[in-house]
Amino acid sequence: xxxRVILKAAIKSILKSRMRSLLTALGIIIGVAAVVVMVAIxxxxxxxxxxxxxxxxxxxxxxxxxTSSTGGVRGGMGTFNRFTLDDVExxxxxxxxxxxxxxxxxxxxxxxxxxxxxxxxxxxVSEDYLEIRSWGLQSGEFFTERDITAKAKVCVLxxxxxxxxxxxxxxxxxxxxxxxxxxxxxxxxxxxxxTAVGESNDDIIxxxxxxxxxxxxxxRFISSIQVSAASSDKxxxxxxxxxxxxxxxxxxxxxxxxxFTIKDQSDIAEAATETSRVLTYLLASVAGVSLIVGxxxxxxxxxxxxxxxxxxxxxxxxxxxxxxxxxxxxLTEAVVLSLSGxxxxxxxxxxxxxxxxxxxxxxxxxxxQIVAIAFIFAGAIGIFFGFYPAKKAAALNPIDALRYE
Amino acid sequence: xxxxxxxxVELSKIYKVxxxxxxxxxxxNLTINESEFVAxxxxxxxxxxxxxxxxxxxxxPTDGEYFLDGVNTSKLIKxxxxxxxxxxxxxxxxxxNLLSRTTALENVELPLMYDRSERIKDHHKRAIExxxxxxxxxxxxxxxxxxxxxxxxxxxxxxxxxxNPSIILADEPTGNLDSVTSVEVFCLFxxxxxxxxxxxxVTHERDFAMFAKRIIEMRDGKKVKDxxxxxSMNAQHELExxxxxSIVYED
Numbered sequence: 001x002x003x004r005v006i007l008k009a010a011i012k013s014i015l016k017s018r019m020r021s022l023l024t025a026l027g028i029i030i031g032v033a034a035v036v037v038m039v040a041i042x043x044x045x046x047x048x049x050x051x052x053x054x055x056x057x058x059x060x061x062x063x064x065x066x067t068s069s070t071g072g073v074r075g076g077m078g079t080f081n082r083f084t085l086d087d088v089e090x091x092x093x094x095x096x097x098x099x100x101x102x103x104x105x106x107x108x109x110x111x112x113x114x115x116x117x118x119x120x121x122x123x124x125v126s127e128d129y130l131e132i133r134s135w136g137l138q139s140g141e142f143f144t145e146r147d148i149t150a151k152a153k154v155c156v157l158x159x160x161x162x163x164x165x166x167x168x169x170x171x172x173x174x175x176x177x178x179x180x181x182x183x184x185x186x187x188x189x190x191x192x193x194x195t196a197v198g199e200s201n202d203d204i205i206x207x208x209x210x211x212x213x214x215x216x217x218x219x220r221f222i223s224s225i226q227v228s229a230a231s232s233d234k235x236x237x238x239x240x241x242x243x244x245x246x247x248x249x250x251x252x253x254x255x256x257x258x259x260f261t262i263k264d265q266s267d268i269a270e271a272a273t274e275t276s277r278v279l280t281y282l283l284a285s286v287a288g289v290s291l292i293v294g295x296x297x298x299x300x301x302x303x304x305x306x307x308x309x310x311x312x313x314x315x316x317x318x319x320x321x322x323x324x325x326x327x328x329x330x331l332t333e334a335v336v337l338s339l340s341g342x343x344x345x346x347x348x349x350x351x352x353x354x355x356x357x358x359x360x361x362x363x364x365x366x367x368x369q370i371v372a373i374a375f376i377f378a379g380a381i382g383i384f385f386g387f388y389p390a391k392k393a394a395a396l397n398p399i400d401a402l403r404y405e
Numbered sequence: 406x407x408x409x410x411x412x413x414v415e416l417s418k419i420y421k422v423x424x425x426x427x428x429x430x431x432x433x434n435l436t437i438n439e440s441e442f443v444a445x446x447x448x449x450x451x452x453x454x455x456x457x458x459x460x461x462x463x464x465x466p467t468d469g470e471y472f473l474d475g476v477n478t479s480k481l482i483k484x485x486x487x488x489x490x491x492x493x494x495x496x497x498x499x500x501x502n503l504l505s506r507t508t509a510l511e512n513v514e515l516p517l518m519y520d521r522s523e524r525i526k527d528h529h530k531r532a533i534e535x536x537x538x539x540x541x542x543x544x545x546x547x548x549x550x551x552x553x554x555x556x557x558x559x560x561x562x563x564x565x566x567x568x569n570p571s572i573i574l575a576d577e578p579t580g581n582l583d584s585v586t587s588v589e590v591f592c593l594f595x596x597x598x599x600x601x602x603x604x605x606x607v608t609h610e611r612d613f614a615m616f617a618k619r620i621i622e623m624r625d626g627k628k629v630k631d632x633x634x635x636x637s638m639n640a641q642h643e644l645e646x647x648x649x650x651s652i653v654y655e656d
Contacts, residue, residue: 207419318461320490323484
C-alpha cells in the first residue's frame with residue numbers, strides 16, 4: 001500500500017468519529033500547549049531577569065574596603081576603612097578604562113519635610129552616579145560637579161520617599177530636613193524596584209558626596225567606590241587597572257595583601273539567571289507530565305478503538321489485508337491524531353502567549369526550538385502509545401475478529 | 406473437463422475448548438471444478454461453516470491438504486495466506502460485513518487497496534464496474550445504513566467480485582434476508598455463474614440449494630452426500646412467480 005493511501009485511510013477513519021478523535025487529541029493539545037506556554041513563561045522570566053540585571057548597570061564595579069590585618073590578627077570585611085575621596089580622585093584622574101566613578105557615602109536618619117517624616121538612607125555620591133547605576137530621573141535634575149565642590153545642600157529623592165513625604169504635591173523646590181540640616185529637593189528618581197538582594201532602590205535620598213561627608217556622616221571616610229567600566233568586555237581589564245591604582249593609592253608594598261575588594265555584578269547575574277532557569281525546568285517538567293498523561297489517553301482510546309473495531313479489522317483481514325497493513329493503519333491513526341493534536345496545541349499556545357503578553361504583567365517568549373521539541377515529542381508519544389494497541393489489532397485472527405460481536 | 410479449482414485431501418479441523426478436543430471436520434475429500442455452482446448443506450454443527458472458513462483461507466486446517474487453483478495452501482506463510490484471500494477468493498458473509506460509515510463504492514474498493522500485485526490500475530473504475538454487475542450503480546455513494554439488506558448483500562458480492570477471484574464463497578448469503586430478496590440474490594449468483602464464475606455457498610434451506618447445480622451434504626463433520634442436480638431451479642422464473650403471487654394476493 002502506498003503511503004498516501006494509508007494516510008488518507010487514517011484521516012478518513014479519524015474523521016469518521018470526530019468527537020472521539022477530538023477528545024483523544026485533547027490530551028495532546030493540552031499537553032503540548034502546557035509545555036510550550038510554561039517554557040515560554042519561564043524563558044520570558046529569564047529574559048526579564050537578564051534585562052533587569054543589565055539595567056542594574058552590567059558594567060558596575062564596586063570597590064569595598066577589605067580586611068585589616070594588625071599583627072597577624074585579621075578582622076572581617078570592612079573592619080578597617082581607609083577609603084577617602086582622595087582614592088576616588090586618583091581613580092578619576094588615572095583610570096582609562098572607565099566611564100565614571102563615584103564615591104558612596106552612606107548615612108541615614110529621620111527626614112522631615114512635606115506632610116511628615118520618614119526614616120531612610122542617604123547616599124552621598126558624585127555627579128556620575130546616575131550613569132554608573134543606569135538610573136534615570138523622573139523629574140527635576142541631578143546635581144552637578146559644582147554642587148559637589150560647593151557642598152551644596154541639594155538632594156534627589158527616591159520615588160518611595162516622595163510617596164511618603166509628598167504624596168499629593170510636587171516635591172521639586174521643596175525643602176526637606178535631614179537630621180535637621182535643610183536640603184533643597186532638585187529631582188526625583190525613576191522608580192527602580194528591588195535590588196537583586198531584595199532591598200528597595202526607591203527608598204533612598206541622593207546628595208552630593210562632600211555635603212553628606214561634611215554635614216551628615218562626619219569624618220572623611222567613604223563606604224565604597226562605584227565605578228562603571230567603559231564597556232562590558234573591558235570589565236575585567238578595568239578591574240585590573242583599578243586594582244593597581246588602589247594599591248598605589250593605599251601605598252601597599254609588594255607582597256602585601258589588598259586592603260580592598262573589587263566586585264562586579266556577574267555573580268549576581270549568574271545566580272539570578274540560574275534561578276529562572278531552574279524555574280523553567282520545573283515548569284517544563286510539570287507540563288511534560290501532562291503530555292505523558294495525554295499520551296496515555298491516546299493509548300486508552302486506541303485500545304478501546306481496537307476492541308470496538310474488531311469486526312472492521314476482521315473484514316479487512318478477510319479481504320486480504322496483512323497483519324502489517326493493520327499495524328500500520330492503527331499506528332498511522334495514532335500518529336496523525338497526536339501530530340494534529342500537536343499542531344492545535346502549538347497554535348493554542350501562541351494564542352495564550354499573546355494573551356499573556358498583552359493582558360498581564362508577565363512576559364512569555366516562545367523559542368522556535370521549544371515548538372519543534374514539543375511537536376517531535378507529540379509524534380513520539382503517538383508512536384509509543386499507539387504501538388501496543390496497533391500490535392494487538394494486527395495479531396487478531398480473521399475468523400475470530402469476524403465473529404466478535 | 407473443466408479446470409480444477411478446489412481440491413481437499415483428508416481435510417480435518419479440531420477445535421480445542423480448554424482440555425477438550427472438538428473435531429469439527431473429519432477427513433473431507435472434495436473436488437470442485439471451474440464454473441460449478443455448489444451448495445453445501447447440513448444442520449448446524451455439521452461442519453459446513455468450518456469447511457467454508459477453511460476453503461476461504463480464513464482459518465487453517467489441523468490436518469490434511471487444501472489445493473486452491475493449483476496452490477497447496479498448507480505450505481503457505483501468513484502473508485501469503487493474506488494474498489490468497491485477496492486475489493483468489495471472494496467471500497460473501499451472512500452478516501454482509503461491510504465497513505459502516507463507508508460508502509458502497511469505498512467498500513468495494515477495499516480489496517483493491519490491499520492488492521500488492523497492482524494488476525488493477527484504476528481502482529475507482531474497477532469498483533464501479535463491479536457495482537454495475539450487481540446492479541447498484543445508482544446507490545454507490547450511499548453508506549450501508551442507507552441501504553436495504555438485499556442492497557448491502559449486493560455491495561458485498563460486488564466486493565467479492567472486484568478482484569476477479571478464482572472462486573466466490575458465500576456463507577449463508579441469504580440468512581439475513583427475506584425470501585423475495587433471497588431469490589433476487591440467487592438470481593445474481595446464477596447470472597454470475599452463467600458468466601463462468603465458480604460459486605460455493607452454504608445454506609441450510611433445501612429450497613435455496615436447488616438453485617445450485619450440485620449439492621454436498623455434511624453431517625458430523627463428514628461429507629455424506631454429493632450429488633449433481635439434473636435440472637436446477639431458475640431463480641429468475643422463481644422470482645417472477647413469487648411476485649405474481651403477491652400481486653394476486655394483494656387483489
